[in-house]
Amino acid sequence: MKIFIIEDDITLKNELITLLEGYGYSCSSSDDFKNIVQVALNAQADLILLDINLPYMDGYFVCREIRKDSSVPIIIVTSRATDMDELMSMNLGADDFVTKPYNTQILLARIQAILKRSNNSMSNTLSWNDVELDLSKSSLIYQNQNVDLTRNEMRIISLLFQNPGAIITRDDLMNELWQGGDFVDDNTLTVNVNRLRKKLEQIGLSDFIKTKRGQGYIL
């Protein structure tokens, strides 16, 4: 999945690229704001992240110009959070509207939802050590064996997959589940992790999620 980023703050742009590439998207961008509309169209991206405050022309204008030639999904990202801004964005053909400073989990969720909607046949997978995680089908594949995961299990395993080799704390996992709207407590998280481990054992992945005592979990 290719995402084109239109953002004039270089630090923010670079960090966004790092973030999105970490989640398996490929990113491109341009500093040629004079011809940004043409550059964006030429990039053939699956989704465009668009800032409002840009040099030469504002994001609303860019949005309208892109819409004239393409139906590529556009998410407008802005620090102006009034209803008026949101309404303008939607009227000009943007698909979604996210305000700065954004919760990265929310931004990622919105990107995923929009890509899913615009491209049903796409397969968005993450893989690590011969294990494949299919984000769109919510299933885990290992040696031609397949196991379906629940929403919470999916959230836990995908956070681990996105940070392979890094320790994920219990608080991180809990936050991930909370962002999905399930405000679980400590015990429920333990139950979810244990259930997930049992499912992994079924397809021959025992001790796939390792416990780091007092710190968290690691793949």
Added chain:
Amino acid sequence: MKIKDFFADRLFVIIALIITSLMLYGTLAYFGLPLFVATIFSLLLFIIIFLSFAYEFLQKKSYYANLIANLDELDQKHLVSSILQEGDYQEEKLLEEILREATLSMNNEIQKFKVSQEEYREYVETWIHEVKLPISCIQLICENNKNQTTLSILEETKRIDNFVEQALFYARSQNVEKDYSIKKTLLSNLVSNAIKKNSRQLILNHFKIDLKELDAYVYCDEKWLEFIIGQIISNSIKYKSVSPQITFTAIKHKDFVRLIIEDNGIGISQKDLEKVTEKGFTGENGRTRSKSTGIGLYLCNKLCQKMNLSLSIGSNLNQGTAVTITFPTDSRTLLGL
């Protein structure tokens, strides 16, 4: 205007009048007119001039009584010059002119402050939008380089973001114009979003969240209400006790929906309770626990008032605090928004 005061003002004229009458009487008597004719002439002089005084008194009394009555009915007393009626006397005309001039100058002065206040508000709003960019950058940098240090930076950045958000809503709450939009919204969505925004802090402090029957629709501005709930949550975090918990309950009535946000924190003492929504009030908790600015609840209350919602706070010391927000569902109330 009292008759006594009126004549007290004219004491010298009256004394002069009496002297003149006496002099007239003396002069007429000296020239040999019969005494009773002299008496009649001098009395006549006295009475004619006295009557003209009485006439003036009645006219002035009615003018000022009218003015004072109008002033009493007037909501904004400084607008008095516009209800002045044309007076008959020079003094009244002079008074009118002075009042008009004073009002005009004051209106100009007020206008100056209005403009400068509006400019300041605009500046604050712009500044807030600008400062959000570096905050976003810091957050992303931390998310991309997760470790113990960046996690702490992320926490602190969240605090900055909360303060910035508070400043934004403060600037908006001072605005006389209506800059919110009331929509029909599912209460559970509002509560969920507010919890998600504060999830890190809540998890870090091991909060247990309990949601009860929140499938009610309410009329409010989503962003404002999420901010209000967020402020209440952050208070619960600040003043937490052991095994902290927050319960969100909705109660549906015929004419209104109530959202009750209840925690099991350290509570607020009865003497502080009635003052917690006052601007700048910090109370015992704010002084002895973490530093408080006394803005949070004041702002919540103010924003609620603007949206025609009511906010009430109940608390038992060492047991917890319950904040209740009441949303009218009666269409007649909603028409006013």
